Every structure is written in C-alpha cells, then in structure tokens.
Amino acid sequence: MPDPVISIRGLRKSYGDIEAVRGIDLDVQPGEIFAFLGPNGAGKTTTVEILEGYRKRGGGEVTVLGEDPEKAGRAWRERIGIVLQSGRLDPYLTVRESLDLYAGYYSEPRPVDEVIELVGLEGKAEARASVLSGGQQRRLDVGMALIGDPELLFLDEPTTGFDPSARRHAWDTIAGLRDLGKTVFLTTHYMDEAQRLADRVTIIARGEVVVQGTLENLGDRESRPATVSFRLPDGVAASELPGQVAAVDGGATVSLSTTTPVATLNELTGWAIERGLDLEGLEVTRPTLEDIYLSLTAEASE
Amino acid sequence: MSGLALVAHQFRYDQKTFWRNPAAVFFTVAFPVILLLIFATVFGDQTVDVNGGVETTTYYVPAIITLSVISATMQSLAMSLVIAREDGRLKRSRGTPMPPRVFIAGRIGNSIVVALLMLALIAAIGRVLYGVALPWERLPAILVTLVAGAAAFCCLGIALTAAIPSQDAAAPIVNALLLPLYFLSGVFIPDDQLPSGVIHFADVFPVRHFFEAFFNAYVPAGAGGSGLEWGNLALLAAWGVAGLFLAVRFFRWTPRAG
Structure with missing residues (x-):
C-alpha cells in the first residue's frame, strides 16, 4: 500500500x-x-487548520504529503490547494484575473482556460467575482485552489448555504476531481454530501472520532434494526396484531423495529392473508446514513 | 516566478483592484482635490506668515499633497488590509506558496505609486489653477521626502490594522486618528493661526514632521539649500521603524471577527 x-x-x-x-x-x-x-463545534475546522498549516497542534503526530505542516515551506504549499469555509473573493477581479493572479503564485500552474472549464465557468470568464452567484463564487474558489495543480485539496464545507441546484453543481465539480487523480479532504456537516462524494468517511463529535469506514459498512449499517411500517387496517386494534409485533404502539401507522425483517414480514403477512386484510403502505426500511450519523453524534454528545 | 517578477505580478493586480474600487479612488484621489479647491476658494486671497510669507494657495498645495500621501499609504492600506483580512482573503493567500513579504511589498509599492501620482496631480492643479510654481530644482528633495514619508506611513498603516477589530471599525478608527492630526499639524489650518502649544503637541506625531519636511522641500524659506529637513525626516523614520516593528509583531492574516 502506498504511503x-x-x-x-x-x-x-x-x-x-x-x-x-x-x-x-x-x-x-x-x-x-x-x-x-461532524456537527458544528466537533473540532473539524481546528483539525483541518492544523493539517493546512494554519494552526499549531497541541500534541500528537501529523504528516501531510510526507511533511509536518507546522514546518513545511513553499515547496509543500505548491502541492496543496485550500478552499476555506467562508472565504470571499476579490470583488473587483474577474474570474480570469482571479485565476491568473493565483497562477502567478505557483511554479507550474495549470492553464487558466483549462481551470475555467474544469469548474464550469466558461460563460463567466470575464465577469467580476462580485456579480457571480454564491455557487459560481464557490466554483471560482475551487478553481483558485486547483490552479497550482495540487496533489491534495482541502475543501471546508464547500456547499454550506447553497440552494439545491447550486449544491448539485458544486458536487459535480468535486466529483470530477477524482478523475484528475487528486486526493480530496472534504469537511462537511451534511451526510448526503459525504454519501454523494466520498470513498471513506470519518465522523467526529466532541473532538473524538466516533466512527470511520466506507459508506457501506458505516456504523454497522447492515446489522442495525430495520423498520417495518404499515397503516393499521380499519376495525383492527393494535393488540390484535400477531405476537412479535403486537407490542408496537398504536395509531394510524404502525412501525416496528426488527433485527429479523424476513421473519417479521412472514408472520405479519400470514396473519393479514388469513383475515383477508390488506396492509396499506407496507414498507421495510433500513436506517439511512443520515439516521446513523444523527444517532452516532447524538450518543457522543450525551 | 522569481521574487521580483512575483512582486511585479502582485503589484499589477493591486493596481487593478485599487482603480476599480470606487471608495478607494474617491477618498484617495478625488477627495484631496476637492479639499484643495475648497481651501483655495475660501482662503484664496490671504497670505500665511510662514517661510517669509506665502500665499494661501501656495501653502495648501504641499499641505494637500501631504494629506494625499498619508491617505494613499496609511489610510488606504489600513482599510484595504482589514477588509481583505476579515473577508478571509489574506488567510487564503497565506495558503499558497506566495511568500508573505511579496504580498506586502506589492501593497506598499501600490501605495507609493499612488502617492507619486497624487504629487503630480496636486502639483499640476496648483500650477494651472493657482499659479503655484513647480519646484523642479528641488525635485530630488521632494521625492526623497515623499518616499520616506510614504514608507513610514505604510508601516504605520500596516501596524494599525492590528488595532482594528472589524471592517466596520476601519474607517472610524483611521479617521479618528488622522483628522485631528491634520487640523493640529497645520495641514488644514495654516501654521500662523495655530497656538504654539498646539504645534508642540502635534510635534509628537508623525503627521506634523512629514508636513514640515515636505512643506520646506516644496516652499523653502530662502534660496539655496537642498530642501531636505533632516531633523523631521529622522523623526519620521523613527515612527516608521516603530510601525514596522509593531507590524511585524502584531499583523495577522486570519479574520478577527467570526
């Protein structure tokens, strides 16, 4: 395995x-x-700023591209790109000028036009940053981080405050970085963003790692209880439901949690067919990543 | 890019953003011109009892150049650096391989070039509208004094950013410091109208020393002499060095608010 x-x-x-x-x-x-x-205040930004060389660590070992960020110099900065959480751009420079200004800082920059295309701002190359939408500004911001052709890119909450279409656009841009062979360290508090983009996820809360892994096995998603839900048929009381499920609280919609959804469904449907009842809205759902995320970060902040 | 080429690159973009910023251009370029026109119109036909007696318009040309230089350096740098710092733009540029000194050199270069342009503009207006002679023979002294003052006020402006907590506070803090000093140092009100106690008080601060040095280079008391006021320049340099020291020690690249 490579370093x-x-x-x-x-x-x-x-x-x-x-x-x-x-x-x-x-x-x-x-x-x-x-x-x-991680949720706000979990220690995400502190950690990222230590990795980016903005902050000194209190203790422990940190290596980024083989160097200690506290001591790394100009050559190391050539190899990383940074998109800050709340960075604003120079309002008086155009897209092309902003990229050209930053291109001058690196020894082997990517061509400006190539980067404009990469972040999808072809139609806006001569527009000043002040007239770009929030989503376009963020894409220019990503472009400025890519202009030096870095190996590693830090993106700190790249879509916070975006409308859904701007988010999708930003996501397409970020997903495209994978094809360029870049390593991306993405900080976010949106599970759907991680789900859409990431190969691996680490969740932190209160300054500690709560769980890490690939999206499939995150928090033992496969072995967590599934939920079976349906609407209670007319004229049937919750207490009449078959043994294992009868314990569920009533109301119009019954939902119950089970670690053996197949057996539960078998029992339930057998019972319904016997009585000639239909189970409207019958559904089996696995916990979503969002559910797991919320339960893990909630446990950690207890 | 090599160090110098990179400074030139940064300077080129600092010039672009300066000239495209309407507030910067108004306060640094247009406002001094307006002040000169107002002072010349209101007090135009009087004389000021300094250096053997000069016309008021002759007095105000170097006075307004002094103000323009301070405006282009200390005021403009303090404001633009605080805005860039609070926007996160300084932090962002620190994340690139560009050495910090290149960034600062570009900004100082920008300020000094604007200050030189203002010298030319105000001197030309003084000559054309009010017949104030252009002191070509003392140009070296004028340029040395101007660049020394510009450099000192650049250092002071950069140091001052450390005392400005937010974008909103930038203009009030800068003006609260400079406006009273312009009044007390003879820039707005001629020397002969000021009580000597006021001038002694103003002598503590760099505005007065820069004004005296520049005024005496532009409108000397007698013929001959280089026009260089070494005493004033030394005190100005001392302020500049103090500013530089504070700037190096306390300047920050990351936002203070939020």
Missing part, C-alpha cells in the same frame, strides 16, 4: 480549558475523496 497522503496519530488541541480535539487518528489514501464529518 498515506495524510496521517494523523493522537492529535490534540486545546483552547484554554476547552479541549477542541481529543486524540484523533486517521489516514487518507492517495486519490480518494475523504469526508470528515
């Missing part, structure tokens, strides 16, 4: 008495889109 692009062991950081980061371990592999997920 990880980012390697963190036992990372700690305190502000006064507050421990913002309390012993984080993680690795990011070359070429992957790695999502770093």
Whole structure:
C-alpha cells in the first residue's frame, strides 16, 4: 500500500480549558475523496487548520504529503490547494484575473482556460467575482485552489448555504476531481454530501472520532434494526396484531423495529392473508446514513 | 516566478483592484482635490506668515499633497488590509506558496505609486489653477521626502490594522486618528493661526514632521539649500521603524471577527 497522503496519530488541541480535539487518528489514501464529518463545534475546522498549516497542534503526530505542516515551506504549499469555509473573493477581479493572479503564485500552474472549464465557468470568464452567484463564487474558489495543480485539496464545507441546484453543481465539480487523480479532504456537516462524494468517511463529535469506514459498512449499517411500517387496517386494534409485533404502539401507522425483517414480514403477512386484510403502505426500511450519523453524534454528545 | 517578477505580478493586480474600487479612488484621489479647491476658494486671497510669507494657495498645495500621501499609504492600506483580512482573503493567500513579504511589498509599492501620482496631480492643479510654481530644482528633495514619508506611513498603516477589530471599525478608527492630526499639524489650518502649544503637541506625531519636511522641500524659506529637513525626516523614520516593528509583531492574516 502506498504511503498515506495524510496521517494523523493522537492529535490534540486545546483552547484554554476547552479541549477542541481529543486524540484523533486517521489516514487518507492517495486519490480518494475523504469526508470528515461532524456537527458544528466537533473540532473539524481546528483539525483541518492544523493539517493546512494554519494552526499549531497541541500534541500528537501529523504528516501531510510526507511533511509536518507546522514546518513545511513553499515547496509543500505548491502541492496543496485550500478552499476555506467562508472565504470571499476579490470583488473587483474577474474570474480570469482571479485565476491568473493565483497562477502567478505557483511554479507550474495549470492553464487558466483549462481551470475555467474544469469548474464550469466558461460563460463567466470575464465577469467580476462580485456579480457571480454564491455557487459560481464557490466554483471560482475551487478553481483558485486547483490552479497550482495540487496533489491534495482541502475543501471546508464547500456547499454550506447553497440552494439545491447550486449544491448539485458544486458536487459535480468535486466529483470530477477524482478523475484528475487528486486526493480530496472534504469537511462537511451534511451526510448526503459525504454519501454523494466520498470513498471513506470519518465522523467526529466532541473532538473524538466516533466512527470511520466506507459508506457501506458505516456504523454497522447492515446489522442495525430495520423498520417495518404499515397503516393499521380499519376495525383492527393494535393488540390484535400477531405476537412479535403486537407490542408496537398504536395509531394510524404502525412501525416496528426488527433485527429479523424476513421473519417479521412472514408472520405479519400470514396473519393479514388469513383475515383477508390488506396492509396499506407496507414498507421495510433500513436506517439511512443520515439516521446513523444523527444517532452516532447524538450518543457522543450525551 | 522569481521574487521580483512575483512582486511585479502582485503589484499589477493591486493596481487593478485599487482603480476599480470606487471608495478607494474617491477618498484617495478625488477627495484631496476637492479639499484643495475648497481651501483655495475660501482662503484664496490671504497670505500665511510662514517661510517669509506665502500665499494661501501656495501653502495648501504641499499641505494637500501631504494629506494625499498619508491617505494613499496609511489610510488606504489600513482599510484595504482589514477588509481583505476579515473577508478571509489574506488567510487564503497565506495558503499558497506566495511568500508573505511579496504580498506586502506589492501593497506598499501600490501605495507609493499612488502617492507619486497624487504629487503630480496636486502639483499640476496648483500650477494651472493657482499659479503655484513647480519646484523642479528641488525635485530630488521632494521625492526623497515623499518616499520616506510614504514608507513610514505604510508601516504605520500596516501596524494599525492590528488595532482594528472589524471592517466596520476601519474607517472610524483611521479617521479618528488622522483628522485631528491634520487640523493640529497645520495641514488644514495654516501654521500662523495655530497656538504654539498646539504645534508642540502635534510635534509628537508623525503627521506634523512629514508636513514640515515636505512643506520646506516644496516652499523653502530662502534660496539655496537642498530642501531636505533632516531633523523631521529622522523623526519620521523613527515612527516608521516603530510601525514596522509593531507590524511585524502584531499583523495577522486570519479574520478577527467570526
């Protein structure tokens, strides 16, 4: 296996008495889109700023592209690109000028026109940043991070505050980075964003890693209880439902949680057919990643 | 790009953003011109009892050039750097391989070039509208004094950003410092109208020293002499060095608010 692009062991950081980061371990592999997920105040931005070299760590080991970000110099900065969470652009420069300004900072920049195309701003190349929509500004921001042709790109909450179509556009741009062979460290508090883009996810809460893994096995999603739900047929009381399911609270819609959905369904449908009843709205659902995310981060903040 | 080419690159873009910013252009370029026209119109036919007696218009040309230089350097830098810092633009550029000194050099270069343009503009208006002689023979002294003042006020402007917490606070803080000093240092009100106590007080601050040095280079008391006021320039340089020290120590690249 190649060396990880980012390697963190036992990372700690305190502000006064507050421990913002309390012993984080993680690795990011070359070429992957790695999502770093957590609620506000979980320690995400602190961790990312340590990786980007903006902040000093309190303790632990951090290696980014083989160097310690605290000591890394200009050559290291040539290899990374950064999109900040709340960065605003120079309102008086056009898209092309903003990219050209940043191109001058790097020794081997990508051609400006190529980057304009990459972030889908062909029609706006001569427009000033001040007249771009929020989504277009963010894409220009991504373009400015890509102009130096970095190996590693940091994206800090790239779609916060976007409308749905702007988000989809930004996501397409980010997903396209995978094809360029870039490693992407994506910070977000949206599970759907991680789900859409990431190869692997690490969830943190209160400065600690709660869970990490691929999206499929995140938080043992496969073994978590499934939910069977349906509307209670007219004239049937909840207490009349067959044994295992009878314990569920009543109301118009019955939903119950089960670790053996096949057996539960068999029992339920057998019971319904015997009585000639229809089970309207019958559904079996697995917990979504959003559900898992919320339950994991809620547990951690108890 | 090599160091110098990179400074030139940064400077080129700083010029673009300066001239495209209506507020910057108004306060740095148009406002001093308006002030000169107002002062010349209101007090135009009087004389000021300094350096053997000069016409009011002759007095106000170097006075307004002094104000223009401070405006193009200290005021303009403090405001634009705080805005860029709070927008996260300084932080963002620190995430690139560009060395910080290149960025600062570009901004200082921009300020000094605007200051030189203002010298030419105000001197030309003074000559054309009010017949104030262009002191070609003392041009070296004028340029040395102007660049020394511009450099000192650049350092002070960069240092001042550390004391400005937000974008909204930038203009009030800068004006609260400079406007009283313009009044007390003889820039707005001629020297001969000011009580000597006021001038002694103003002597503590750099505006007065820059004004005196520049005024005496532009309108010397007698014939001969280089026009260089070494005492004023030394004190100005001391302020500049203090500013530089504070700037290096306290300047920050990351937003303070939020």
